[in-house]
Amino acid sequence: MNVSPHDPRWQDLLPVFALEALEGEDRRQLEEHLASGCATCRAELEELKRDLAVLAEAVSSVEPSPEIRQRLMDQLPGQSPKIVPFGSRLNTAAAPSATDDSIAAPSSGLLSVGLWRGLAMAAALTGVLLGLATFWQQRELGAVRYERDRLVGQLERNHGQLEELRSEAKALASEVSALTSRQARQVVLAGLEEAPGAKALAYVDEVQSTARFYAFDLPATPSGHEYQLWVISAGVPASAGVFTVEEDGSARVEISALPAERPIDAWAVTIEPSGGVPQPTGPMVLLSS
Amino acid sequence: MKEGDREAMASLYDGHASAVLGLLVRLLRDRAEAEEVLQDVFLQAWRQADRYQADRATPRGWLLMMARSRGLDRLRSRTARVRREEESEGTPSSPTRATAPEVVERLAESERTHQIRRALGTLPTEQRIPIQLAFFEGLTHTEVADRLAAPLGTVKSRILLGMRKLRTALEPYRP
Numbered sequence: 001m002n003v004s005p006h007d008p009r010w011q012d013l014l015p016v017f018a019l020e021a022l023e024g025e026d027r028r029q030l031e032e033h034l035a036s037g038c039a040t041c042r043a044e045l046e047e048l049k050r051d052l053a054v055l056a057e058a059v060s061s062v063e064p065s066p067e068i069r070q071r072l073m074d075q076l077p078g079q080s081p082k083i084v085p086f087g088s089r090l091n092t093a094a095a096p097s098a099t100d101d102s103i104a105a106p107s108s109g110l111l112s113v114g115l116w117r118g119l120a121m122a123a124a125l126t127g128v129l130l131g132l133a134t135f136w137q138q139r140e141l142g143a144v145r146y147e148r149d150r151l152v153g154q155l156e157r158n159h160g161q162l163e164e165l166r167s168e169a170k171a172l173a174s175e176v177s178a179l180t181s182r183q184a185r186q187v188v189l190a191g192l193e194e195a196p197g198a199k200a201l202a203y204v205d206e207v208q209s210t211a212r213f214y215a216f217d218l219p220a221t222p223s224g225h226e227y228q229l230w231v232i233s234a235g236v237p238a239s240a241g242v243f244t245v246e247e248d249g250s251a252r253v254e255i256s257a258l259p260a261e262r263p264i265d266a267w268a269v270t271i272e273p274s275g276g277v278p279q280p281t282g283p284m285v286l287l288s289s
Numbered sequence: 290m291k292e293g294d295r296e297a298m299a300s301l302y303d304g305h306a307s308a309v310l311g312l313l314v315r316l317l318r319d320r321a322e323a324e325e326v327l328q329d330v331f332l333q334a335w336r337q338a339d340r341y342q343a344d345r346a347t348p349r350g351w352l353l354m355m356a357r358s359r360g361l362d363r364l365r366s367r368t369a370r371v372r373r374e375e376e377s378e379g380t381p382s383s384p385t386r387a388t389a390p391e392v393v394e395r396l397a398e399s400e401r402t403h404q405i406r407r408a409l410g411t412l413p414t415e416q417r418i419p420i421q422l423a424f425f426e427g428l429t430h431t432e433v434a435d436r437l438a439a440p441l442g443t444v445k446s447r448i449l450l451g452m453r454k455l456r457t458a459l460e461p462y463r464p
Contacts, residue, residue: 015452016445020361021423021430046345048452053350054459055424056357058406061307062314064324069302072328076295076335157300164304167399174400224436239414256407275418275437 004036011044018048175212183207187267189286194271195219198249200286202267204258211240213253213267218245218285221271227285228276229253232266242276302331305349308402309356316360316427326363330356347464357424364427401462408458416451419444 013030016022022030034041184203191198200215213229221227226244230237238259245251258264269286309330313323333355334341341351409417422428422436434444 012445012449015449016423016430018452019420019423019448020358021428021433021448023429023431047456049354050345050463051452051456051459052424053346053354054405054462055409055420055455056312056353057308057347057349057402057462058409059308059312059315059353059425062311062320062323063307064310064327068324068328069299069306072302072331073295073299075328075332076298153296157296160300160304164399167401171400171403254406256410273438275422276414 003038004033006038006040007033010038010041014041014044015048018045018052179203179212187288189215189267189269189288191217192284192287194283194285198286200267200269202288204264206258206263209258211255211258213240213255215243215245215249215251215253215269215286217249218251218269219249220245224274225271225282226274226276227251227269228272228280228282229255230268230270230280231258231264232268233264235265237268237280239276239278242272242274298331298335301334301348301352305352306331308349309352312353312356312425313360315425316357316364322363323360326356326359330359333359344464350464357427361427405459405462408462409455411458412451412454416447416454419447420451420455423448 010030010033013022013026017027017030030041034045183205185206187202187204189200189202195218198215198218200213202211202213204211215227218227221244226242228242229240231240232238240255240259241253243251243253267286267288268280268284270280270284271282272280273282306327310323310327313326313330314320317323317326330352334352341348345351346354409421412420419430419433419437419439422433423430428436430441430444430448433439433448434441437444439447
């Protein structure tokens with residue numbers, strides 16, 4: 001197939017294509033173009049995939065049920081212990097000395113047959129002993145090597161886990177210090193008519209301009225709607241993000257940059273169309289006291 | 290891992306299964322189905338370990354992209370689109386969302402995850418939302434346009450602009 005001419009239009013469609021969100025004729029034509037071998041588009045698609053592989057890491061974790069792990073491990077094909085190839089090396093290493101026939105009788109007749117036999121037997125015995133010694137040494141050496149590899153592997157895994165634990169501890173410490181820092185201010189929000197039983201807390205760090213918001217006992221939003229959090233400064237509401245609640249009515253929002261100019265006069269939550277709106281339009285469910 | 294080492298597999302699973310399941314639950318909105326796909330993803334990783342390229346993605350990124358691809362296949366093979374609408378009723382989500390039971394898990398997430406999330410948060414909302422809907426919720430661009438009540442062309446250009454900005458924002462985290 002000839003390479004179809006590169007067209008900037010393809011570059012514009014590639015991000016949607018990389019997200020696997022492109023449909024219809026656009027998708028068909030772009031697939032055809034890529035299949036024709038356009039190097040520019042292929043390279044850009046690879047770059048987009050790299051970006052998305054990083055973006056995917058933004059996802060929130062959900063702990064799998066413990067039995068999933070066991071089920072997975074049961075499905076993996078079995079693996080023989082690594083000592084097996086070592087065992088085969090052992091046999092090879094021991095074999096030459098055990099079958100060594102370099103002590104064949106010399107042609108000289110100076111030695112009596114009896115003496116020769118004695119010497120031959122002694123030599124053979126020495127050979128066997130040397131062979132055995134080599135055998136044991138090799139086996140010991142192999143076992144030590146195996147143990148060393150196992151420990152190195154274990155050490156590497158431990159190191160990886162340690163690094164993960166370190167970064168987890170760091171994240172945890174940062175969360176705790178944010179909630180308990182001198183500059184953290186706690187704001188209480190109470191439920192209004194739409195959700196009288198609901199309540200929420202916001203921990204605001206006005207120096208860093210960040211906040212953490214925790215809501216409880218909120219009802220599920222109607223289809224196509226989400227909750228939207230607002231900070232109100234000088235009577236002007238600014239969106240601090242949209243969120244939905246879990247079955248137990250709880251939610252959490254992390255605000256990395258407060259949208260309003262300080263000082264914030266009030267916090268509020270309204271029900272808005274999914275994705276949020278620039279200014280509040282729906283009913284208010286929570287308001288700071 | 291490349292030699293099919295079971296211990297390496299167990300370690301890979303312990304390190305990343307919760308992130309992979311997080312993505313699948315978000316995409317499929319069905320925990321049982323998500324756990325089923327989770328197993329498939331790790332089996333695929335076992336079989337295709339030799340295809341992993343460290344310069345293209347971190348191991349977690351590689352697993353997540355495999356999971357997303359499998360999850361999307363599942364999602365789109367659901368014949369009754371209506372069913373999904375019913376399932377999603379009242380539960381559209383954004384990456385800043387979390388619930389109280391998740392808080393403990395969220396706290397345990399790595400600093401890197403938080404940084405990537407913050408990088409995503411630097412995008413203007415009108416560019417961020419369509420990307421999130423397409424990437425994390427598996428919506429097609431037509432569905433994104435419907436959801437946001439925006440013209441198709443607008444959605445495409447917002448995704449384009451957003452992905453350009455995202456590249457700069459995510460640059461420090463690329464392998």
